[in-house]
Amino acid sequence: xxxxxxLVWAMGINQRRAVANSLLAIIPISIVGVAVYNLAAGHHxxxxxxxxxxxxxxxxxxxxxxxxxxxxxRQLKIAFGVLLVIVSVRLLLP
Amino acid sequence: MTLVIGxxxxxxxxxxxxxxxxxMVPAMVLLLGVQQAVAQGTSLFVILPTALSGAQxxxxxxxxxxxxxxxxxxxxxxxxAAGAYAAVHIDNRLLRRIFAVYLLLVGTRTIYQxxxxxx
Numbered sequence: 001x002x003x004x005x006x007l008v009w010a011m012g013i014n015q016r017r018a019v020a021n022s023l024l025a026i027i028p029i030s031i032v033g034v035a036v037y038n039l040a041a042g043h044h045x046x047x048x049x050x051x052x053x054x055x056x057x058x059x060x061x062x063x064x065x066x067x068x069x070x071x072x073x074r075q076l077k078i079a080f081g082v083l084l085v086i087v088s089v090r091l092l093l094p
Numbered sequence: 095m096t097l098v099i100g101x102x103x104x105x106x107x108x109x110x111x112x113x114x115x116x117x118m119v120p121a122m123v124l125l126l127g128v129q130q131a132v133a134q135g136t137s138l139f140v141i142l143p144t145a146l147s148g149a150q151x152x153x154x155x156x157x158x159x160x161x162x163x164x165x166x167x168x169x170x171x172x173x174x175a176a177g178a179y180a181a182v183h184i185d186n187r188l189l190r191r192i193f194a195v196y197l198l199l200v201g202t203r204t205i206y207q208x209x210x211x212x213x
Binding site: 001002003004005007010011013016017018019020021022023024025026027028029030031032033034036037038044045046047049050052053054055056057058059060061062063064065066067068069073074075076077078079080081082083084085087088089090091092 | 096097098099100101102103104105106107108109110111112113114116118120122126128131132134135136137138139140141142143144145146147148149151152153155157158159160162163164166167168170171172174175178179190191193194195196197198200201202203204205206207208209211212
């Protein structure tokens with residue numbers, strides 16, 4: 001959520017390219033995230049759930065990438081903005 | 095149900111370029127009865143294969159700048175480690191509010207830009 005607007009701004013690319021680049025940049029970040037989170041907080045990963053979620057995630061991400069290429073950059077921008085606002089409201093609510 | 099949660103968060107991830115934890119964490123807590131901390135840890139694990147799959151799919155459509163992005167990811171990884179350390183020492187509620195305001199500002203700006211753009 002920080003990466004996509006950051007990439008649009010820093011690299012001067014469109015929303016669709018920022019989506020793709022963000023997915024690649026997330027990989028090393030989440031490797032560190034998993035490592036730090038588990039070292040700091042003990043074993044907090046349910047691998048039984050994680051593997052099923054990952055199977056769904058792998059398939060879903062392919063479909064999501066197809067959608068990102070079918071819709072306009074404008075629609076992609078609006079959808080992303082709406083997602084950020086929803087998450088923001090959820091964080092602000094007690 | 096678990097598979098459906100994975101699928102939905104995968105679609106959001108691949109289409110919008112986010113990790114998918116946004117959907118996965120609350121869904122695991124509310125629908126599967128998983129503890130918040132466990133849901134967060136598990137989502138970090140799931141984000142890896144999901145992002146890899148999405149990135150590969152975008153790459154096939156020639157939509158990826160591999161070299162600069164890997165550098166950004168590596169710098170991000172170092173910052174993430176520092177951020178995780180800082181998060182332990184900063185008041186969680188304050189952190190949530192700062193992040194929420196940031197998302198609200200960037201979100202409304204992005205919607206505004208999208209609505210105004212012609213393409």
